[in-house]
Amino acid sequence: MEGVGRAVEQYDGAIDVEGYISVSGSGHKMTSRLDFYGDTTIEPVDGDEINLGLKVRSGHSGFHGLKYDVGAMRQVCSNGMMAFVSDMHFEQTHQDPYNPGMAQQAVDAVVEGADDVEERLEEAQEREFQNYDEAVLVLMDTDIDQYFEEPVETFRDALDEETNGDVPSLYDTYNAATRALTHYADEEVPQYALDNGYEQVGQLLDYGNYGLPDADYLGEQAVMNRANQYMEQAGETDPYWDGERETVRDLRQTYVE
Numbered sequence: 001m002e003g004v005g006r007a008v009e010q011y012d013g014a015i016d017v018e019g020y021i022s023v024s025g026s027g028h029k030m031t032s033r034l035d036f037y038g039d040t041t042i043e044p045v046d047g048d049e050i051n052l053g054l055k056v057r058s059g060h061s062g063f064h065g066l067k068y069d070v071g072a073m074r075q076v077c078s079n080g081m082m083a084f085v086s087d088m089h090f091e092q093t094h095q096d097p098y099n100p101g102m103a104q105q106a107v108d109a110v111v112e113g114a115d116d117v118e119e120r121l122e123e124a125q126e127r128e129f130q131n132y133d134e135a136v137l138v139l140m141d142t143d144i145d146q147y148f149e150e151p152v153e154t155f156r157d158a159l160d161e162e163t164n165g166d167v168p169s170l171y172d173t174y175n176a177a178t179r180a181l182t183h184y185a186d187e188e189v190p191q192y193a194l195d196n197g198y199e200q201v202g203q204l205l206d207y208g209n210y211g212l213p214d215a216d217y218l219g220e221q222a223v224m225n226r227a228n229q230y231m232e233q234a235g236e237t238d239p240y241w242d243g244e245r246e247t248v249r250d251l252r253q254t255y256v257e
Contacts (some may be wrong), residue, residue: 001021001032001056001175002198003098003100003102003103003104004034004054004056004103004106004107004244006100006104007104007107007108007129008036008102008107010104010107011107011111014038014039014144015036015037015038015039015040015111016022016033016036016037016208017034017035017037017053018034018036018037019032019034019035019038019053020032020033023191023193024192028052028059029057029058029059029062029115030056030058030059030143031055031056031191031192031195032054032055032057033053033054033055033057033071033073034052034053034054034055034056034109035051035053036051036052036054036111037051038140039111039114039240040052040053040110040111040114041069041214042114042117042118042121043118043119044118044122044125044171045121045122045164046169047076048074048076048123049074049075049076050069050072050074050204051073051075052071052072052073052074052110052114053070053071053072053073053110054068054069054070054106054107054110055067055068055071055194055195055198056069056106057069057195058243059192065092065093065095065096066090066091066092066094066098066102067089067091067098068089068090068091068102068103068106069087069088069089069199070078070088070106070109070110070113070117071116071198073177074175075189075247075257077161077179077182078155078181086094086119087109088100088106088109088110088113089107090106092106094141095191108154115205120171120173120205120212121171121205123212124169124170124174124205124212125169125170125171125172126169127169127170127212127213127214127225128165128167128168128215129167129168129169129170129173129188129215129218129219130167130219130251131167131255132159132215133177133244133247133251134161134169134219134222134223134251135155135167135168135172135173136155136156136159136161136221136240137222137223137226137240137248137251138173138204138218138219138222139151139155139173139176139177139201140155140222140225140226140240141218141221141222141225142177142200142201142203142204143200143231144177144180144181144200144201145195147181147185147186147189147193147194147197148180148184148186149186150187151242152240153174153178154184155176155177155180157184158175158177158179158180158184159173159176161179162175162176162179163176169215170204170212170213170215170218171202171205173211174201174204175180175206177201177204178201181194181197181198181201185197203218204218207244219251223250223251223255224252224255225251226248227248227252230248231246
């Protein structure tokens with residue numbers, strides 16, 4: 001964190017920083033969110049201001065080392081967003097000597113990458129799922145349902161709050177996921193587990209070297225995965241909602257025609 005602080009100081013007071021740091025009870029995991037204020041505020045939708053910042057995580061469990069992700073805080077509902085542009089992700093293992101230059105790279109990416117992030121989020125608004133049901137299946141396919149007592153109901157409520165058009169877009173669906181994780185996750189879920197959830201839903205806005213994914217691709221993937229569950233576990237798969245089996249069948253048909 002001192003390395004990040006020194007990197008911020010290089011901008012001579014042009015950046016204000018707020019945030020938090022939390023450490024697991026065992027001391028083996030640290031997670032922090034740093035919200036930057038200044039030239040790092042973007043507005044991909046009129047009235048939807050987003051402050052870019054950093055998520056910094058460190059774990060000594062042997063599974064990951066030190067990670068920096070460009071993230072953001074939506075002012076409208078304080079959603080925590082992270083890891084949606086893979087080019088703005090930096091990490092090193094604990095086997096390597098600490099690299100202070102990586103902290104500088106991460107801070108620079110926040111300041112210099114604001115336009116790229118804004119462009120990506122604007123484009124995500126143009127990519128739409130077929131309907132609400134498909135968007136719910138996509139969210140279930142990210143495996144973040146484990147953080148909620150009633151995931152389907154939670155996702156529908158979050159989509160209702162976030163969707164601006166007739167059907168959810170990638171942008172709406174990502175915001176619904178982060179809204180759910182930020183505000184509706186079970187209280188017993190620790191912060192480091194929620195961070196994993198944010199990382200899982202990052203695939204909605206970033207598909208590695210492929211950049212922003214197509215809604216059709218994510219929708220087809222989720223629908224086919226669910227259809228395969230029904231076929232492979234005949235009679236043993238409980239529907240997510242009344243009539244879901246028929247919904248999956250109809251959605252699947254649109255992709256196989």
